[in-house]
Amino acid sequence: MSPPARPARVLVAGxxxxxxxxxxxxxxxxxxxAAPDAAAARALLAGGGWSLLLLDSAIAGGxxxxxxxGLSDPPPVFLCTxxxxxxxxxxxxxxxxxxxxxxxxxxxxxxxxxxxxxxGPAPPVDGESSEVAGAxxxxxxxxxxxxxxxxxxxxxxxxxxxxxxxxxxxxxxRLTDEARRHAEREAHKLTGSVGTFGxxxxxxxxxxxxxxxxxxAPLGQAEALRLTDAAVALRRELARPPHPTTxxxxxxxxxxxxxxxxxxxxxxxxxxxxxxxxxAMEASGxxxxxxxxxxxxxxxxxxADEAPAAVLLDLSFERGGERGLELLAELAAHDPPxxxxxxxxxxxxxxxxxxxxxxxxxxxxxxxxxxxxxxxVEGVLQRGRQGRASVLAVDDDPxxxxxxxxxxxxxxxxxxxxxxxxxxxxxxxxACPDAVLLDIDMPRVGGIELCRVMRNDxxxxxxxxxxxxxxxxxxxxxxxxxxxxxxxxAKPFVGPELVTRVTNRLERVQLHRALADxxxxxGVANRRRSDELMGQLLHLAVRNKKPFSxxxxxxxxxxxxxxxxxxGMGDEVLRRVARLLERGxxxxxxxxxxxxxxxxxxxxxxxxxxxxxxxxxxxxxxxxEPFTLPAAEPLRVTFSAGIAQFPVDGGDLPALYRVAxxxxxxxxxxxxxxVLPAGWTAERxxxxxxxxxxxxxxxxxxxxxxxxxxETRGYTSRWIADGRExxxxxxxxxxxxxxxxxxxxxxxxxxxxxxVLRRLxxxxxxxxxxxxxxxxxxHEAEVVQALEEGAFDHVSKPFSVPILLQRIRRAMVI
Amino acid sequence: MSRRILIVDDEDDIRExxxxxxxxxxxWEVIPARxxxxxxxxxxxxxxxxxxxxxMMPGMDGPATAQRLREDPGTAGIPVILLTAKVQPADRRRxxxxxxxxxxxxxxDPMELANQVSSTLGWPG
Numbered sequence: 001m002s003p004p005a006r007p008a009r010v011l012v013a014g015x016x017x018x019x020x021x022x023x024x025x026x027x028x029x030x031x032x033x034a035a036p037d038a039a040a041a042r043a044l045l046a047g048g049g050w051s052l053l054l055l056d057s058a059i060a061g062g063x064x065x066x067x068x069x070g071l072s073d074p075p076p077v078f079l080c081t082x083x084x085x086x087x088x089x090x091x092x093x094x095x096x097x098x099x100x101x102x103x104x105x106x107x108x109x110x111x112x113x114x115x116x117x118x119x120g121p122a123p124p125v126d127g128e129s130s131e132v133a134g135a136x137x138x139x140x141x142x143x144x145x146x147x148x149x150x151x152x153x154x155x156x157x158x159x160x161x162x163x164x165x166x167x168x169x170x171x172x173x174r175l176t177d178e179a180r181r182h183a184e185r186e187a188h189k190l191t192g193s194v195g196t197f198g199x200x201x202x203x204x205x206x207x208x209x210x211x212x213x214x215x216x217a218p219l220g221q222a223e224a225l226r227l228t229d230a231a232v233a234l235r236r237e238l239a240r241p242p243h244p245t246t247x248x249x250x251x252x253x254x255x256x257x258x259x260x261x262x263x264x265x266x267x268x269x270x271x272x273x274x275x276x277x278x279x280a281m282e283a284s285g286x287x288x289x290x291x292x293x294x295x296x297x298x299x300x301x302x303x304a305d306e307a308p309a310a311v312l313l314d315l316s317f318e319r320g321g322e323r324g325l326e327l328l329a330e331l332a333a334h335d336p337p338x339x340x341x342x343x344x345x346x347x348x349x350x351x352x353x354x355x356x357x358x359x360x361x362x363x364x365x366x367x368x369x370x371x372x373x374x375x376x377v378e379g380v381l382q383r384g385r386q387g388r389a390s391v392l393a394v395d396d397d398p399x400x401x402x403x404x405x406x407x408x409x410x411x412x413x414x415x416x417x418x419x420x421x422x423x424x425x426x427x428x429x430x431a432c433p434d435a436v437l438l439d440i441d442m443p444r445v446g447g448i449e450l451c452r453v454m455r456n457d458x459x460x461x462x463x464x465x466x467x468x469x470x471x472x473x474x475x476x477x478x479x480x481x482x483x484x485x486x487x488x489x490a491k492p493f494v495g496p497e498l499v500t501r502v503t504n505r506l507e508r509v510q511l512h513r514a515l516a517d518x519x520x521x522x523g524v525a526n527r528r529r530s531d532e533l534m535g536q537l538l539h540l541a542v543r544n545k546k547p548f549s550x551x552x553x554x555x556x557x558x559x560x561x562x563x564x565x566x567x568g569m570g571d572e573v574l575r576r577v578a579r580l581l582e583r584g585x586x587x588x589x590x591x592x593x594x595x596x597x598x599x600x601x602x603x604x605x606x607x608x609x610x611x612x613x614x615x616x617x618x619x620x621x622x623x624x625e626p627f628t629l630p631a632a633e634p635l636r637v638t639f640s641a642g643i644a645q646f647p648v649d650g651g652d653l654p655a656l657y658r659v660a661x662x663x664x665x666x667x668x669x670x671x672x673x674x675v676l677p678a679g680w681t682a683e684r685x686x687x688x689x690x691x692x693x694x695x696x697x698x699x700x701x702x703x704x705x706x707x708x709x710x711e712t713r714g715y716t717s718r719w720i721a722d723g724r725e726x727x728x729x730x731x732x733x734x735x736x737x738x739x740x741x742x743x744x745x746x747x748x749x750x751x752x753x754x755x756v757l758r759r760l761x762x763x764x765x766x767x768x769x770x771x772x773x774x775x776x777x778x779h780e781a782e783v784v785q786a787l788e789e790g791a792f793d794h795v796s797k798p799f800s801v802p803i804l805l806q807r808i809r810r811a812m813v814i
Numbered sequence: 815m816s817r818r819i820l821i822v823d824d825e826d827d828i829r830e831x832x833x834x835x836x837x838x839x840x841x842w843e844v845i846p847a848r849x850x851x852x853x854x855x856x857x858x859x860x861x862x863x864x865x866x867x868x869x870m871m872p873g874m875d876g877p878a879t880a881q882r883l884r885e886d887p888g889t890a891g892i893p894v895i896l897l898t899a900k901v902q903p904a905d906r907r908r909x910x911x912x913x914x915x916x917x918x919x920x921x922x923d924p925m926e927l928a929n930q931v932s933s934t935l936g937w938p939g
Contacts, residue, residue: 105833106843141838145831145924152827188870192899193828195921203921207899425848456872457824 007031008051008116011075013041013067014059023054026109029118037061042071050075051116054108057081058430060414068094076115078108149197149242156193157238160231162186163209167227168596170219171559172567177216184213185456190234198242205234228596232661236654239531264309266290266377269299269327270343272314275370279312282370283377296327303331307338310377314343316366339380343368365536367543372536389506390414392431394421394450395439395468400491404437404468407498413506421445425453428460435464435505440471440480448483455484464505468493519593521571522578530592530600534653537590537604541646548604549611550653552660553641555597556672561637565629570597573637577622584618599639608645608677613809615641615675616713617802623673640667641675649678667714674712691716693808694739696726696756697774698748706743709801710808723751731763741811742771743804744791746782754789761790770811774799817842818860819931822853822879823868823897831924832866840928850874854882857889864915864935869898880912893935897922 008030012020020034030051035041038061045053045067053075057064064079076096096115099108112118166183169175187210195203209230212223219227266283270276271294280290291308293299302308311331315324331338343364364376391413393404401417408415416431418424421442428436436454438447447467454460467480467488480488486505489498519526525533534550541548555561555577562570574597581591581601590602603611619639626634642663650656659678667676692715697703703719710717718737720726726744729737742760746753753773760766770792775782783794792811795804819842823829826848833844845860847853851874857865865883869876876896883889893915909917916934918927932938 106837141835141924144834144838148827148831148834152830156827185870188899189825192870192897192920193825196828196831196924197921200921203899429848453872 008118009033009049010052010054010112010116011035011041011044011050012054014038014056014064015054015080019054022105023109023112026105027112027116027118030112030116038063038066041067045071045074048073052112053077054112055079078112145197146242152197153238156190156197157235159186159190160234160238163227163231163234164595166213167224167231170224170227171221171596172562175219180213180219184210187213194238199237199240202234202237205230205237209234235527236657240654264288264381265306266374267293267299267302267308267311269293269296269311269324270314271295278370279373282374288374288377296323299327300330303334303338307334309339310380311338311340312343312373312377313340314366316344341373341376341380343373365540367539368536389434390416390431391435391437391502391506392416392418392428392433393437393468394418394424394427394442394447395437396421396442397439400439400468403493404498408502413502421447421450424450428454433463435466435502436460437466437468437502438485440467440469440476448479451480451483451485466501466505519578519595522575522593524578524582524599525590525592527592527594530590530594530602531653533590533592534600534602537588537602538646538653538656540604546605547607548602548646548656549606549608549643550646550656550660551601551603551611551615551641551643551675552657552664553599553601553615553639553675554664554668556638556640556668558597561635565632565635569627569629569635573627573635576625576627577637577639580618580621584614584621608643608649609809609813611643611645612675612677612713613805615643616709616805619673619675619712620709620801638673640664640672642667642678643675644678671711674714676714680714689718689736690738691718692739692812693717693741693743694726694730694737695719695743696723696748696753697721697743697745699745705801706804709805713805715808721749723748723753723756725750727751727756727759730765730769731759735765739769741808742769743774743808744771745774746776746786754785757786757789757791766790772804772807772811817864817937818845818862819843820845820847820853820857820860820862820865822847822850822865822871822876824849824871825868828868828920832922832927835924835927836931839925840932842928850876850879850882853879854886854889857883857892858886861888862892864931865892865894866918866931867894867896867914868920869896877908877912880914884913895931895934 008027010023010027010030010032011034012023012032013035014037015034020032024030024032033044035044038059041053041055041059044050053067055064055067055077057079058081059067068074068077074094077094078097078099079095080099097111162179162183163186166175166179169179187206190206191203191210193203194206209227212219212227212230266280266288268276268279268283268290270279270292273292273294276292276294280292283290288309291302293302299311299313303311313324313328313331315328328340328342331340341364343366364373391404391408393401393415395401395404395417396419398419401419405415405417416427416433418427422444424445438450440447451465451467454463454465461484464486465484467485468491469476469480469488470491472488472490477488487501489501518524518529538548540546555573558570558573561573574593577599578591578593581599585591585601585603588604589606590600592600592602594600601611601615603614606614619641623636623638626636628634642660642665644650644656644659644663646656649659663676663678663680666680667674670676693710695703695706695710695717697706697719698721700721703721707717707719718739720729726742726748729735730739730742744753744756748756751759757771757773760769760771771790773783773786773791773794775786775794775796783796786794793807795807817840819836821829821832821836821844823832823846829846829848833846836842836844845856845862847856849871853865853867854874856862867876867879871879874882876898880894880896883892883894894912896909896912896914896917897920898917899920918930918934922930
């Protein structure tokens with residue numbers, strides 16, 4: 001059958017986007033559009049020209065009846081209703097066919113194709129045998145699997161959290177059997193799923209975790225470390241792209257402009273036409289309409305023409321950003337405000353604060369891929385949609401449900417109600433509520449059982465559950481909390497109590513969402529966010545051929561701090577470290593906490609030696625500010641860190657993580673309390689010993705301070721207190737000691753500094769070794785003399801360690 | 815001939831990929847079910863040619879679901895394939911009593927799942 005001259009138009013109303021995109025794929029030759037709620041559906045239907053309406057009976061904003069009521073000339077309607085639904089479908093006129101959940105998608109496609117006169121579902125399979133499909137089909141499947149992974153990556157990766165939490169709990173000696181079983185279950189699910197998406201190694205790692213957690217044998221430090229390692233490896237693995245798949249098909253740009261008005265409009269304001277067009281194309285491929293404005297004047301015309309759902313504004317074009325900021329302010333003042341995501345060129349970090357002040361909701365740095373830009377826009381649009389919180393109330397008493405609706409509705413809460421607990425699961429998944437209200441006593445399935453099931457599913461384990469109960473005796477209350485409830489309200493309830501308790505929970509949920517990007521304890525970026533930011537910095541480094549350094553740092557003996565001084569102290573330490581890191585690094589560096597006592601810092605444009613220096617300064621500050629404890633010695637805290645640099649130590653984030661991690665391990669092995677660059681090798685016994693720095697200084701306290709400062713930066717060092725001894729060690733045809741640098745005190749026993757320096761010059765040691773002379777005071781004559789004798793530099797006492805180290809680095813590098 | 819397969823798995827990601835895989839590679843009709851109860855009901859309603867059943871599910875798990883399917887004369891004859899990431903000796907004994915047609919390992923390769931099902935059931939492939 002040949003396709004009709006005008007493509008059939010199918011409206012998919014009240015379904016998740018996946019259903020619409022599934023139908024668009026399957027119904028070739030039809031144009032499929034989506035309406036999220038009843039109002040959008042009605043607006044689209046009013047325009048006419050539809051061949052089929054696929055309608056969810058419980059569509060938001062009035063249900064199916066709300067969409068169909070009073071509609072003149074409706075298209076054929078396929079209504080999808082839950083099992084044993086209220087019979088609403090039967091009451092409505094003009095329903096061509098009713099489908100029940102779970103949707104039999106194949107049947108749906110078949111019947112839709114028949115009704116529309118299309119040749120049938122794609123891919124065309126005759127169904128006569130289960131032959132292995134041709135290559136084209138495999139590609140299509142690979143692509144479909146890849147897309148499914150995009151959708152499930154978040155929830156699947158979240159399962160790793162349980163493993164990490166279990167590992168931390170083991171380290172802190174507080175792993176409950178329940179938490180262990182939970183982590184084991186999560187690992188089991190990972191084992192069984194991630195391999196399917198192309199992460200065979202991920203499945204192996206998860207199986208290792210599962211095996212470790214099985215049984216009840218007590219877990220020790222070693223197991224905890226293996227768990228942590230496996231969890232870290234799993235995260236890295238899942239952050240990679242899955243094994244090679246076919247490239248994503250592109251939809252033609254023209255669709256962007258012909259799409260119907262109900263789709264959200266994205267206005268891209270950028271004079272980089274190529275980038276703007278690519279973003280527009282990406283947006284149209286994801287169910288948005290896009291319009292491009294090349295300048296601010298264009299943008300103002302576009303906004304006046306039709307207020308966009310979101311604006312992507314490039315501030316780096318035209319001279320200065322001031323005029324762009326003006327537009328930003330105008331959009332924020334628009335009624336309703338237009339959300340704006342700002343794009344800037346590199347080096348414009350100072351704008352960040354200004355943009356936030358002017359009401360910008362997102363900040364992206366160029367260069368940027370169109371998909372990342374559209375991700376950010378989607379995030380902003382989503383936030384807008386999620387504005388209204390929703391609850392699901394389950395009670396077999398219709399009066400109670402009505403009361404809940406009456407009380408919470410005016411408080412701005414969207415209320416879904418359910419009278420039949422057996423349909424709980426389906427309704428929960430469809431409604432996706434922010435909180436659940438459960439009656440405790442219901443026929444067949446009680447609220448407590450429903451709550452337990454929710455708590456066993458990661459998707460719902462954090463959703464607040466509030467019980468509605470007529471019984472408030474201690475035993476019942478205890479059962480309610482044991483099942484994982486967050487709160488309860490006694491029936492019959494009085495208005496304010498229910499509203500207060502529910503909104504209280506909902507506010508917390510929203511706070512958590514706002515915090516989804518940051519680590520709640522320390523306020524620095526969390527792991528997920530840091531991965532995104534690191535990706536951006538690395539991308540920038542690649543593009544601009546600049547170095548990028550990544551540091552992994554881990555507090556030393558953190559378990560001991562928790563054990564001896566309590567978790568409150570441990571938290572205090574973590575917060576202090578986070579603060580010092582934030583202070584010690586530039587605003588454009590990424591500082592994040594990866595959970596436990598592990599932090600990560602990403603530094604764009606910085607090589608690893610610089611990075612070692614910066615991080616060592618932070619370590620010094622941390623060490624210098626002991627934590628005061630009541631009735632105990634002050635607590636000194638240190639950390640160990642490993643730093644890897646792009647591109648010398650690795651070409652992508654996983655490789656850099658791996659190298660930094662191995663270097664961190666070396667730092668721990670070498671005695672903790674130090675920052676090491678990748679490629680560092682421990683001092684090896686050698687007949688002619690080569691060290692980085694020889695400290696020739698007779699004051700033992702000062703020498704120890706210097707040695708410590710050097711060691712913690714990964715420099716090998718040796719201390720000699722006597723001038724003559726030093727001269728003998730460093731000179732001769734086969735000197736027992738070779739150094740890149742000598743720190744030479746002037747006043748020395750045995751032989752004074754000037755004499756040592758002259759010996760080194762005479763024996764040509766200065767050709768391979770530089771000398772920094774430490775003078776007692778900046779006595780000009782003494783300094784001049786030392787420099788004439790061949791010293792590379794001088795530092796006068798008393799000196800600050802950071803300044804000396806800076807000079808040391810300079811002497812070693814130049 | 816066209817086959818109709820019921821997939822029972824509580825995990826959305828796996829259920830969806832299995833469904834896509836069987837639909838796209840083999841062209842079978844797939845009915846998804848999210849838990850054992852739903853699986854039992856849809857099996858009785860649709861009488862599929864085979865049932866793929868996840869072992870570990872909250873509520874009624876795979877073996878319990880298989881047992882229920884056996885007890886209903888309407889579904890007793892439908893071959894059941896268990897999907898599991900873990901085959902321990904104790905589980906194996908449990909599986910033996912269920913007279914299932916086979917056990918497939920998770921994770922599965924989406925490209926291969928249809929072939930594995932066909933060969934387990936002795937369907938011409």
